[in-house]
Amino acid sequence: MKKTLVSALSAALVIGAASTTFAAANPFSDVPRDHWAYDAVSQLAADGVVEGYGDGTYRGDRNITRYEMAQMVGKAMAKGDMSASDRALVDRLAAEFADELNNLGVRVSNLERNADMVKWNGKLEYTYTSERVETLRDSGKKRTNDDNLLFRLEPSAEVNSHWHVNARLDAETKMNKDAGEAGSDKVELKYAWAQGDYGDFQVKLGKMELLSAEAYAKPGALIFDHHFSGAEVSFGKDLRVKLQAGRISDEELTDPANYQAAELMYNGRLTGGVGYYRLSSKNYIPFTGGKEQINIWGVNAGYSFDKNNFLSAAYARNNNLAMDKKYKKSYQVSYDYKGANPEDRGSWGAYVSYRYIAGAALGATTDGAMEFTKGVEVGTDYTLFPNVVLSAKYFRGKDLNPRVIDGQDKVSKLFGRVEFFF
Structure with a gap:
């Protein structure tokens, strides 16, 4: 590689980085003022990127070694005001x-930084x-068992100092079904969104968790324990406002x-x-007496007695359902004790909750209690090894489905899970 090529590249760097015209004195006797690279070489010398030779010459027409080029690159990397x-x-x-x-013992910090811009969890x-x-x-009994194996990847890539993009890719297989059987395997891009953070103000765009x-x-x-496609804006610190707008799709909804x-x-x-949630779809007409719109209001409250004990309650109501008023509400009361930390071996937690999951719960968390049921749910989790967490839940209650005799069907659910985080 010719030194003249190095000068051209270096000149481009310096011209882009400098905010003022070159004013540094030229220390090299063999680079005249009318030389095309005079300004660049002078500034590079002033910045300590190039040193020349002991006799005061630059020798720009001389072939240089890769070692010499690496020295200049390393010094250029130390400059912090580049475009x-x-x-x-x-x-x-x-x-x-x-x-x-x-x-040379030079840490390629910028390359490492770029590599760190994409992070993978799963x-x-x-x-x-x-x-x-x-x-x-x-007088019958019905049992339904399910074995599910999930592999999840969650990449996050930095765009700039304020924006990054996120995604979640899930690959699932039903272990109690034969390969190729309907519903046995599924690969899905669950979420993909861009997120901008500006202090206490945050914006999200794309398909994201709800x-x-x-x-x-x-x-x-x-x-809601679901997902939607659209936009989310939130702002505030201790008191925080969140606004969302978009579309919710579901395998059961054609519209x-x-x-x-x-x-x-x-x-x-x-x-x-407090929260207000509004949905409109032609699929709701059979359940709302001819209306396409559903409006849900919710309130919640919780109190931490100390770092280990937490009591909470939540209530929601859907006034648009064409059903008896007892089916329009949903509520839960819970007591939580501690909690498993995936990085802390031996940490654990437990909870007990009474849950009433009915018409105001359009997509509630149903690991324990199921849709249109009421009853007691208990759960526990334990970190067996670092990043290996065991959890279990048990629910027992009654069916609230208005199509059956209310409260006459007893239901129960056993839930067990092991997670390996990386």
Whole structure:
């Protein structure tokens, strides 16, 4: 490589980085003022990127070694006021001379930073569930078991100092079904969204997780534990406002629902909030007496007695359902004790909750209690090894489905899960 080429590349870097015209004195006797690279060489010398030779010459027409080029690249990397295009050029040069830089003991920090811009998290998860229904109509019992294995990847990539993009990719297989059987295997891009963070203001765009405000309690969300496509804006610190708008789709809905929501939450030792959720879809007409719209109001509150003990309650109501008023509400009361930390071996937690999951719970967390049921749910989790967490839940109650004799069908569910985080 010719030194003249190096000068051209270096000049581009310096011109892009400097905010003023070159004014540094030229220390090299063999670079005259009328030389095309005079300004660049002078500034490079002033910045300490090039040193020349002991006799005061630059020798720009001389072939240089990769070792000498690596020295200049390493010094250029130390400059902190480059434009994005110049920084990209330095990074490409650093990649080319990585071996020489390592031999020189130069840490290629920019390359490492770029590599760190994409981070991967994920887990391998095995879940076993067993649902049981006891009916008085025919004195029969029905049991449904399910074995599910899930592999999840969650990449996050930095765009700039404020924005990054996130995704979740799930690959699932039903271990109690034969390969190729309908519903046995599924690979899905679950979420993909861009997120901008500006202090206490945050914006999200794309397909993302939808958790209603009361989901901070151990049993999970009372109204929504689902996903939606659209936009979310939130702002505030202890008192935080969240606004959402978009569409909710579901395998059971042929016509996705338009969705808007607003939440106000206060987080502290005393936690509380209110939420309003509006959905419209032609699929709702059979359940709303001819209306396409559903409106749900929710309130929640919680209190931390100390770092280990937490009591919470949530209530929601859907006034648009063409059903008896007892089916329009949903509520839960929960007591949480401690909690398993995946990184802390031996940590554990437990909870007990009474849950009433009916018409205001359009997509509640149903690891324990099922849709249109009421009863007691208990659960526990334990970190067996670092990043290996065991959890179990048990629910027992009665069916609330208005199509059966109310309260006459007994239901129960056993839930077990092991998660390997990475």
